[in-house]
Amino acid sequence: MRQITTLVWIFALTICVSDPVRAKTLHVVASFSILADVVKQIGGSGVIVKGLVPPDGDPHQFEPSPDDARTLKEADIAFLSGEGLESWFQRLANASGYKGEAVVVSTGIDTISMEEDGKAVTDPHVWNSARNVIVWANNIEKALSAASPEDTAKFKSNAASYAKQLEQLDAYANVQIGAIPLGKRKVLTSHDAFGYFRRAYGVSFLSPIGLSTESEASAGDVAKLIDQIKKEGVKVYFIENSNDPRLIQQIAAATGAKPGGKLYVESLSTADGPAASYARLFRYNVDQITAAISK
Amino acid sequence: MEALLTMYDALFQPFVEYGFMRRALVASIAISLGSAPIGVLLMLRRMSLMGDAMSHAILPGAAIAFLLVGSLSPFAMGFGGLIAGLAVALLSGVVSRTTPLREDASFASFYLGSLALGVLIVSLRGSNIDLLHVLFGTILAVDSSALFLMGGIASISLATLAVIYRPLVVECFDPGFLRAVGERGAVFHFVFLFLVVINLVAGFQALGTLMAVGMMMLPAAIAQLWARSLPAMIVIAASSAALSGYLGLIASFHLRLASGPTIILIVSIIYVASLLAGPFGALRRFYARPHLAG
Numbered sequence: 178m179r180q181i182t183t184l185v186w187i188f189a190l191t192i193c194v195s196d197p198v199r200a201k202t203l204h205v206v207a208s209f210s211i212l213a214d215v216v217k218q219i220g221g222s223g224v225i226v227k228g229l230v231p232p233d234g235d236p237h238q239f240e241p242s243p244d245d246a247r248t249l250k251e252a253d254i255a256f257l258s259g260e261g262l263e264s265w266f267q268r269l270a271n272a273s274g275y276k277g278e279a280v281v282v283s284t285g286i287d288t289i290s291m292e293e294d295g296k297a298v299t300d301p302h303v304w305n306s307a308r309n310v311i312v313w314a315n316n317i318e319k320a321l322s323a324a325s326p327e328d329t330a331k332f333k334s335n336a337a338s339y340a341k342q343l344e345q346l347d348a349y350a351n352v353q354i355g356a357i358p359l360g361k362r363k364v365l366t367s368h369d370a371f372g373y374f375r376r377a378y379g380v381s382f383l384s385p386i387g388l389s390t391e392s393e394a395s396a397g398d399v400a401k402l403i404d405q406i407k408k409e410g411v412k413v414y415f416i417e418n419s420n421d422p423r424l425i426q427q428i429a430a431a432t433g434a435k436p437g438g439k440l441y442v443e444s445l446s447t448a449d450g451p452a453a454s455y456a457r458l459f460r461y462n463v464d465q466i467t468a469a470i471s472k
Numbered sequence: 473m474e475a476l477l478t479m480y481d482a483l484f485q486p487f488v489e490y491g492f493m494r495r496a497l498v499a500s501i502a503i504s505l506g507s508a509p510i511g512v513l514l515m516l517r518r519m520s521l522m523g524d525a526m527s528h529a530i531l532p533g534a535a536i537a538f539l540l541v542g543s544l545s546p547f548a549m550g551f552g553g554l555i556a557g558l559a560v561a562l563l564s565g566v567v568s569r570t571t572p573l574r575e576d577a578s579f580a581s582f583y584l585g586s587l588a589l590g591v592l593i594v595s596l597r598g599s600n601i602d603l604l605h606v607l608f609g610t611i612l613a614v615d616s617s618a619l620f621l622m623g624g625i626a627s628i629s630l631a632t633l634a635v636i637y638r639p640l641v642v643e644c645f646d647p648g649f650l651r652a653v654g655e656r657g658a659v660f661h662f663v664f665l666f667l668v669v670i671n672l673v674a675g676f677q678a679l680g681t682l683m684a685v686g687m688m689m690l691p692a693a694i695a696q697l698w699a700r701s702l703p704a705m706i707v708i709a710a711s712s713a714a715l716s717g718y719l720g721l722i723a724s725f726h727l728r729l730a731s732g733p734t735i736i737l738i739v740s741i742i743y744v745a746s747l748l749a750g751p752f753g754a755l756r757r758f759y760a761r762p763h764l765a766g
Contacts, residue, residue, distance in 0.1 A: 399612050400486065
């Protein structure tokens with residue numbers, strides 16, 4: 178981490194020396210829409226943030242355009258969530274000739290490891306617990322301050338007030354979900370993206386596809402899931418905004434689970450949708466889930 | 473008795489217990505009945521690779537339909553794919569009859585353009601919300617509307633084939649004769665291309681555009697290694713495809729393998745086995761049995 182910071186420092190200094198006027202606005206790239214929103218909250222007006230995977234896009238699978246490569250090459254900082262989420266990023270960074278380091282914002286989060294097909298993999302969907310996003314906010318603040326030291330005070334106060342907002346979201350989720358008996362907190366989703374939500378707020382999630390949407394389901398897995406749903410009495414299922422809903426609808430039809438609506442799992446909605454920012458996304462998901470399991 | 477029960481558990485229980493397994497099985501049987509006979513005729517017409525070309529040509533139509541409707545509706549995407557596939561088939565037919573380009577060459581040119589257009593449309597949208605499933609398909613997610621579509625297409629395909637069977641076969645072997653008796657060969661050719669396209673549209677619902685061709689061409693190749701008469705080939709092709717669908721689903725169930733590729737791999741295994749053991753396979757040529765022996 179120290180090496181990265183030094184690099185960013187050197188980078189920032191060269192910018193300051195060569196072009197003192199441009200140093201005021203930072204051009205920043207974030208790998209996907211949720212992270213882009215959080216960076217915007219902390220950067221404020223002086224930072225121009227471009228998210229690579231657009232709203233409603235799937236951050237596991239992404240086909241970058243030349244425009245994305247150009248944006249990345251010209252960026253002062255690139256932010257990644259990390260932990261295996263953006264498997265496409267390194268290729269894009271190499272291709273675009275981006276010289277800076279990518280800041281992995283999930284550094285320092287107590288991650289969940291899971292057994293998947295005999296291999297231990299880390300669950301990358303850290304943002305589904307609001308507490309983890311506080312870690313993000315601190316990491317982002319540090320990286321931004323290193324790149325633009327004169328704005329440090331502004332970044333710090335933005336990060337502090339955003340962290341307060343995140344704590345409120347976290348408390349909100351605990352209160353809402355805490356009111357529901359433990360035995361009823363069971364939900365079916367299309368892929369396994371709620372590990373941190375489960376740990377933070379005590380809701381169990383079942384899903385036919387593993388951590389990444391890149392894998393394909395086998396008949397055996399689907400059958401096992403149907404049995405498990407019947408046994409545990411899961412009553413509702415959700416579809417995701419960035420995923421194919423057909424398989425989950427088939428499973429729901431086989432088990433009698435009712436549709437609970439849509440969850441915004443790994444990307445924001447478009448600006449006119451119900452989850453245009455991380456805060457709204459989180460609140461929306463909590464409301465959807467509580468409404469569904471309290472029935 | 474116990475062994476019998478275990479066998480029953482392994483081979484039939486999954487289909488008795490799970491609706492999605494039954495639907496997947498019916499879907500693969502429907503695809504087998506429709507696609508495999510078409511594959512045999514394609515092979516006889518020396519157009520084996522055309523199925524492949526066609527399956528790529530379908531992509532832009534399916535993509536445009538997806539963008540217009542906004543959901544993975546089997547009918548909308550099937551219809552879009554049908555239009556795109558027919559456009560490519562007609563255009564290459566016209567080009568090959570009016571220019572020095574042969575049909576395979578014009579097919580290659582049009583399908584590449586069509587494929588590029590499809591990929592472009594997919595990426596324009598920015599979000600690649602599992603349009604990859606158009607390429608790879610999900611046989612486990614086949615619902616009743618997709619099943620009706622596949623069953624309907626298989627029925628139309630078989631009925632049409634029964635009607636145009638004779639002229640089509642004659643056109644395969646002796647186009648000059650067909651013209652001499654006053655029939656228009658081109659009409660049958662286009663009807664046949666129409667059948668190719670609708671069968672690929674049915675196949676991509678379940679197996680994706682990449683694998684749908686597998687259910688068309690591999691069974692046809694298997695049939696050629698076992699039989700010499702056309703009706704026998706068609707029966708062998710359709711039944712080996714259906715058998716692969718069944719075995720593939722069973723394997724995917726017990727061994728936890730992705731279903732679509734497993735099915736195609738089983739057809740490939742049958743193909744390799746036929747290469748070795750079939751009466752017209754490779755081994756028979758090297759180890760020809762003497763006449764009247766044993």
